[in-house]
Amino acid sequence: MKKFFILLIISIQFGGIAQEANDILSKVVTKLNTVNDYTVTATVKANVPMIKILPSKATIYFKQKDKFKVVSKGIVILPKQGFTEINTFLANKKSYLAVAGDTTKISGVLTKLITVIPNGESSDIILAKLWIDTKRSVIMKSQITTKSNGSVATTYSYGDNVTYGLPSQLVFEIDVKAFKLPKSVAADINKSTVEKKTKPNNKGVITISLTDYKVNTGLSDAVFTKKK
Amino acid sequence: MLLKNTYNEFIKILSKPRSYLGIGALTLLVGIIIFAMKADGRSIISFVTSSFEQTLTFNGDVLNGNLIAFIILQMLIVHIPLLVALVTGDLISGEAAMGTIRMLATKPISRTNIVLSKFIAGAMYTLFLTLWLGFFALFVSRQIFGTGDLIVLNSDGLVILQDADVLWRFGLGFCVAFLALLTVSTLSIALSAFAENSIGPIVSTMAIIILFTIIGSLDVTVFDNIKPFLFTTHMASWRSFFEDPVPFSSIIQSIIILVVHNIVLVAIAVYKFNKKDITS
Numbered sequence: 001m002k003k004f005f006i007l008l009i010i011s012i013q014f015g016g017i018a019q020e021a022n023d024i025l026s027k028v029v030t031k032l033n034t035v036n037d038y039t040v041t042a043t044v045k046a047n048v049p050m051i052k053i054l055p056s057k058a059t060i061y062f063k064q065k066d067k068f069k070v071v072s073k074g075i076v077i078l079p080k081q082g083f084t085e086i087n088t089f090l091a092n093k094k095s096y097l098a099v100a101g102d103t104t105k106i107s108g109v110l111t112k113l114i115t116v117i118p119n120g121e122s123s124d125i126i127l128a129k130l131w132i133d134t135k136r137s138v139i140m141k142s143q144i145t146t147k148s149n150g151s152v153a154t155t156y157s158y159g160d161n162v163t164y165g166l167p168s169q170l171v172f173e174i175d176v177k178a179f180k181l182p183k184s185v186a187a188d189i190n191k192s193t194v195e196k197k198t199k200p201n202n203k204g205v206i207t208i209s210l211t212d213y214k215v216n217t218g219l220s221d222a223v224f225t226k227k228k
Numbered sequence: 229m230l231l232k233n234t235y236n237e238f239i240k241i242l243s244k245p246r247s248y249l250g251i252g253a254l255t256l257l258v259g260i261i262i263f264a265m266k267a268d269g270r271s272i273i274s275f276v277t278s279s280f281e282q283t284l285t286f287n288g289d290v291l292n293g294n295l296i297a298f299i300i301l302q303m304l305i306v307h308i309p310l311l312v313a314l315v316t317g318d319l320i321s322g323e324a325a326m327g328t329i330r331m332l333a334t335k336p337i338s339r340t341n342i343v344l345s346k347f348i349a350g351a352m353y354t355l356f357l358t359l360w361l362g363f364f365a366l367f368v369s370r371q372i373f374g375t376g377d378l379i380v381l382n383s384d385g386l387v388i389l390q391d392a393d394v395l396w397r398f399g400l401g402f403c404v405a406f407l408a409l410l411t412v413s414t415l416s417i418a419l420s421a422f423a424e425n426s427i428g429p430i431v432s433t434m435a436i437i438i439l440f441t442i443i444g445s446l447d448v449t450v451f452d453n454i455k456p457f458l459f460t461t462h463m464a465s466w467r468s469f470f471e472d473p474v475p476f477s478s479i480i481q482s483i484i485i486l487v488v489h490n491i492v493l494v495a496i497a498v499y500k501f502n503k504k505d506i507t508s
Contacts, residue, residue: 049385050385051280054388056390058287072288073288074288075290076286076288077285077286077388078287079284174283175283204283204284
């Protein structure tokens with residue numbers, strides 16, 4: 001009888017934690033769903049080991065539920081994941097289990113950690129940790145681990161479009177696996193490689209500043225299909 | 229007299245069919261590379277970027293005229309020395325083989341000026357070849373593929389240069405590439421002063437380039453002291469203009485070494501030609 005009560009208390013407690021997490025996530029998703037489409041100008045600064053690139057500009061187009069396109073005059077480097085995956089993943093409530101964790105301050109804002117674990121094995125996401133500002137119902141930080149691309153940590157800053165849950169800056173911290181350069185193409189044969197055996201920095205940081213949002217303008221599907 | 233003789237020497241170069249062989253070969257090779265890039269350029273680019281694309285995406289037009297021009301330069305700059313030596317290696321020894329060297333020496337011009345005029349004519353041919361390559365590589369590629377940021381793969385990673393920041397690099401890169409090819413031209417003229425037939429200086433020039441390139445690429449400490457003084461070490465200096473930041477000090481050092489090579493080789497050619505027995 002005693003054991004039954006202990007189990008009952010634990011399950012009520014855990015159920016409460018899961019319910020709390022689901023409520024918080026639900027508010028975040030609801031906020032994100034108020035955005036049907038947007039266009040935004042992005043300034044991308046990439047500080048990635050073995051890549052030298054100056055800050056570059058691009059225009060990002062997004063339309064629910066997962067249409068996403070980047071258009072730029074020059075070359076822009078972006079993380080392979082982290083823009084729309086989590087929004088799409090969170091939209092389907094049945095596909096994951098959410099657990100609430102500790103509260104932490106991020107950039108002076110009190111956040112609640114929500115750990116999201118997918119129910120099935122088909123999802124590319126293995127684990128997602130989201131630090132959510134419960135007052136504004138926006139994600140302040142995320143750490144997403146996927147099968148295909150390892151781990152990406154993203155820090156969010158918000159400006160005028162916080163009402164839509166759209167960030168003004170994203171800072172991606174990515175795991176850079178040891179890039180291998182094809183030697184036949186790196187044809188600087190006279191340069192010795194011996195001097196470059198320094199310990200590789202395997203963290204890359206990509207900062208994306210987002211300005212001039214145009215939200216819910218009724219973006220046409222053709223934008224996502226036509227070539228640049 | 230030097231200018232008149234230089235003009236005559238240039239006319240002689242133009243009158244030889246082999247002079248057009250290089251231009252024809254360059255045009256054909258550039259055409260083939262452009263065709264290959266148009267047909268299957270994306271897969272070649274992904275071969276370079278695939279390692280990065282596990283984590284990152286490259287947005288924008290990666291396959292553009294600037295990249296094609298860079299690839300063409302990188303591929304062909306290795307082969308152009310042969311095309312240069314094919315013509316310049318024949319300038320003195322060809323005259324000896326045909327017997328016209330005696331008639332040339334009877335002209336009211338010093339032997340030193342004869343060698344200098346051949347050197348200048350050879351330099352003009354080399355310059356024309358470099359400009360021809362530049363025109364096709366850069367102008368035609370940019371017309372066909374359009375412009376855009378340039379991705380350069382160096383031994384220490386990728387450098388992405390903005391479109392507006394590329395043309396001056398190509399310009400200066402071509403200048404240094406010309407100086408490197410001029411060194412090949414001068415070497416073959418110097419060797420030509422020692423020979424009585426055309427094949428010897430041409431083959432010897434290529435053999436020296438191959439030998440020096442192999443020594444330069446071997447990571448063996450015993451060669452470390454001589455590597456900086458081999459002209460082949462500095463033949464790829466044009467590539468340094470596509471690094472960020474541009475290592476100007478090492479480029480200037482390369483230019484000095486190439487210029488010194490040219491001066492020494494011309495001096496050797498002049499000395500040898502002045503001593504040459506043309507009566508037997």
